[in-house]
Amino acid sequence: MQSVLSPIDIQRVRQDFPILDQLVNGKPLVYLDNAATNQKPVSVLNALAHYYEHDNANIHRGIHTLAERATHDFELTRQKVQSFLNAQHVEEVIFTYGTTDGINLVAQTYGRKFLNEGDEIIISTLEHHSNIVPWQMLCEEKGCVLKVIPIDDNGDLLIDEYEKMLSERTKFVSVVHVSNALGTINPVKTIVDLAHRVGAVVLIDGAQASSHITLDVQALDCDFYVFSAHKLYGPTGMGVLYGKKALLDAMPPYRGGGEMIKEVTFEKTTYNELPYKFEAGTPNIADVIAVRTAIEYMESLGKENMAAYEGELLDYATAQLADVPGLRIVGQAKEKISVVSFVLDGIHHQDTGVILDQMGIAVRTGHHCTQPLMRRLGIAGTTRASFAVYNTKDEIDRLVQGIRRVQTMMA
Template sequence: MTNFPDIASIRKDFPILNEVIGGKQLVYFDNAATTQKPRIVLDALSGYYEHYNANIHRGIHHLAEKATGAFEDTRRRMQKFINAPLSEEVIFTYGTTDSINLVAQSYGRKFLKEGDEIIISTMEHHSNIVPWQMLCEEKGCVLRVIPINDEGELLMDEYEKMLSGKTKIVSVVHASNALGTINPVSDIIKKAHKVGAKVLLDGAQASSHLFLDVQALDVDFYALSLHKIYGPTGMGILYGKKELLDAMPPYRGGGEMIKEVTFEKTTYNELPYKFEAGTPNIADVVAAKYALDYVDTLGKDNIAKYESELLKYATDAVREIPGLKIIGQAKDKVSVLSFVIEGMHHQDIAVILDNQGIAVRTGHHCTQPLMSRLGILGTTRASFAVYNTIEEIDSLIKGLHKAKKMLG
């Protein structure tokens, strides 16, 4: 088992892991929903409010200039994290959902027309379904869906058949929050570009597990949320190629996104500010830099290897539980383990685990169409992060055996 540099030392960076739930030490396996925050991020949040809380970009006093500098440092840090060519291609949003809506309501409204087609996949989160449905209803576009096999992998032959000159946008999840599947996004992008379509990747789940290189992928848009990368909630980014962002109209109107306003006409600001109307989520943006620094200090390779080992150990262990079926058995997965147990409701399982101090997620995971395709109402999902341990997985297995004894 990988030990870098010392898992016990890493766990000390996360104060919440000391919580006691019902007399039991917290075991946190809901990382696909949100990761916990290291002390360095918490200190950055409080440090901003204690020492240089001020609005940004327009003030010339010391606090405003310090806050502006820290805010823009995060933009440059994120540029490096995803390997974007330019810092102005990094737009701060309130999360992946907000980023996808920005593309749908700005790029989609301007460039799509009746009869144009948008392709998504069966495993999409609702946040990558509903904005496109809304656009289709408004513009008369057609929404098409890539099917999956029973293991939770995209049927790429079917995807290729869907592509045509009518295809204008392909928007798919990089890694599934419900199944853990890592999609063949490089192939998806290349095939879409051959017919002239633009591609958006929902990177909410992939961003904490996988190396991100938007230039190598040649992706047009990439959306992610920082709260899944050990950072604050309410903060995300949209990466977009500069020529596309330049051609897109603003998504919201207000302060910061303007150059000049008269009652007759308004001219808009340059990138990235054109898409950042109003006072932004300054403190969380500032703290996000420290989350990215933390991940890079540990090393994405180390994190990925360790999480893969946790997933393998947990997968092998749950297979020994009678009546348990793993949902999502793709060859390439991030550290997400979803399952059902015959004769047991997933919510009942979660309640029994919670009584043991074990936090998991249950339900449809905002992927109701996917659950319908699989013929189930929902799953129990355990998702692992860099601070989790083999001993915690053993506690999960013990808790599942207890649930089976009580409910089976």
């Protein structure tokens, strides 16, 4: 990746994230676990507080002022997400509880209605468990066949092998946009185009891509796209499912209850229009509202500027870690986001994480909910450092120093 100078003022950005200004085990915090969740700027925290302090009310059904204000702000987020994804219609934006919830919604609605015994579903070796288990459950229920796109040793998908797997039996393809474990950016446009040639429907898991890559679902022509708010500087417990309107219209509701209905009698229920057909019950109102603020925060920095700066961090970290004897970087894909996974000779990743934590350095260790990928790579797990817009090269230097300390202590 070519290093690009970024106009982002990193010290000003860091002031927007008060959680970073603390000591952990007596050391200044170095937070490098952004692929699991990133931290939230003050503006997002303020948006949450403002809702509960001024506008707390249930939405859509109330006619009083607080309910109308809350409803207005809630639906403004839907419009913001439509723009964020470049969706054609605002009703194509469905609020969920996260990426996992969105994948399950599609599997249990589209999958149950339209997939049949013998139909083939394709996923990839890079998938998070959330994009494996729902399809396994559907295959067990419906008698479908699950196929897996292989990877090379660098962590790149073997697209030629994927193309060979496609046939008239292929009915659904569900792949990750960016690997949470390795940082690999998949060629999702190619994946979508090839799938559509055989009439297959495609879902893209954008959990790791949403804060790093400019998204355009119309240009991708994907049928579904899912992501979680907490990985783009927003709150936990809230996510988005984008779906093409014709597909969402054809799918049955996922959950029954309030909001997703037009009329209920003891004899029959008629269901609501999109997007409310899929949003049963009282939603996560405050967090939905705060997501708009999170997107606006990224817009204020410029997503291209953020990507350029994070690319600098990735290049710097890769170079510095490559100079550490006994350290092997796992995942050398041609295109990556700011994630570096590694193993240390003779040292278990969990021991690495525990010792780094004692030095105030937060990383993720383990299989990263990608156990099949780890088995393919012949390892039990890795230590993963993942960078966000508020991280610095000085923090990467502290990580490298910490790793050398781990090696000394475990020698």
